[in-house]
Amino acid sequence: MNKRRAPRKPFSAALHIWLRQHRDAALKALDYFRQAPVSSLFSIIAIGVALAVPAMLLLALQNLSGTLDFSQPRQIQAFMRLSIDGQRLADAAKLFEERPDVEKVDIITREQSLADFQQTTGLGDALELLPENPLPAVLVIHPAPEITDPAAIKALRAEIESSPTVEKALLDADWLQKLNSLGRGLRKIAWITGLALAATVLLLIHYSLRTEIIKRREEIQVVKLVGGSPGYVRRPFLYYAILLGLAGALFALIFILVASLSLSGPLRDLSALYENTFAPTPSPGFSASLLLTGILLSIGAAEITIGALIREIEPGA
Numbered sequence: 001m002n003k004r005r006a007p008r009k010p011f012s013a014a015l016h017i018w019l020r021q022h023r024d025a026a027l028k029a030l031d032y033f034r035q036a037p038v039s040s041l042f043s044i045i046a047i048g049v050a051l052a053v054p055a056m057l058l059l060a061l062q063n064l065s066g067t068l069d070f071s072q073p074r075q076i077q078a079f080m081r082l083s084i085d086g087q088r089l090a091d092a093a094k095l096f097e098e099r100p101d102v103e104k105v106d107i108i109t110r111e112q113s114l115a116d117f118q119q120t121t122g123l124g125d126a127l128e129l130l131p132e133n134p135l136p137a138v139l140v141i142h143p144a145p146e147i148t149d150p151a152a153i154k155a156l157r158a159e160i161e162s163s164p165t166v167e168k169a170l171l172d173a174d175w176l177q178k179l180n181s182l183g184r185g186l187r188k189i190a191w192i193t194g195l196a197l198a199a200t201v202l203l204l205i206h207y208s209l210r211t212e213i214i215k216r217r218e219e220i221q222v223v224k225l226v227g228g229s230p231g232y233v234r235r236p237f238l239y240y241a242i243l244l245g246l247a248g249a250l251f252a253l254i255f256i257l258v259a260s261l262s263l264s265g266p267l268r269d270l271s272a273l274y275e276n277t278f279a280p281t282p283s284p285g286f287s288a289s290l291l292l293t294g295i296l297l298s299i300g301a302a303e304i305t306i307g308a309l310i311r312e313i314e315p316g317a
Contacts, residue, residue: 021235029239032212040244043208047248047294050201052255054194055290059256059282061186076157078139079168085110089137092165096139101147101156106140113138136167198297201248205241205301212240213309225315234306238299245298249291256282
């Protein structure tokens with residue numbers, strides 16, 4: 001009795017055909033690179049540089065935001081009247097700390113002010129000649145985290161200064177405004193640059209695809225003449241675009257790593273000054289986002305370019 005061969009399941013057969021078609025398309029796309037290695041290399045470098053510039057700006061902005069903390073308000077220094085010390089100083093600090101727009105209050109007593117002044121200026125002998133300590137106590141007032149508007153912090157400083165226990169309240173408001181403006185400006189520059197260079201990447205991939213499609217015009221006409229489906233025709237070019245975007249993103253990532261390593265020394269010194277830790281090299285999440293951006297931009301450029309150009313190429317045209 002002859003055994004019947006079990007038919008292949010429809011799903012597994014379709015999956016096998018689908019995988020083979022995409023494998024062949026990917027191999028064909030790699031062959032496009034091999035046929036024109038120099039032009040492909042220059043396209044990858046151009047795409048990589050266009051991706052690296054906004055990525056480096058965003059990476060620098062992340063580190064600067066963590067170090068300078070653009071969203072965090074500056075401290076307000078309240079110089080107390082000379083008669084305010086001891087328990088009266090503690091009561092004044094408690095009164096300010098109970099405000100909803102104040103996070104905490106640090107107390108610097110008159111004795112601590114004097115010790116700090118002697119240590120930083122070296123005028124300890126001269127101060128000892130004075131009959132009493134001339135320096136006031138200071139309350140360092142930290143605004144609440146949600147108070148980020150410079151105008152609101154100025155208003156808080158004015159209210160603190162109006163207290164009968166306070167002689168003078170200081171806030172470097174100009175620096176605060178400049179710092180916030182710098183943070184907003186850097187973010188806008190990074191996004192505008194990113195959008196401009198993303199458009200550049202789209203154009204680079206568009207022209208690379210256009211060149212490849214025009215070079216293979218006769219081949220596309222033959223495939224259409226024998227009944228090749230639109231998907232079969234466009235698939236190798238789609239993989240070519242994805243490989244261009246991925247290779248460009250990898251080049252951008254390597255470029256950023258090399259630049260970060262070359263700047264590691266100065267960045268360590270700057271990190272020590274601000275008592276913070278810089279992360280000059282991109283994190284795994286940042287790297288994955290950069291690679292994904294390259295792939296998505298290449299797919300977008302391919303969808304715009306391939307269909308329109310291939311529809312124009314018909315047998316006998």
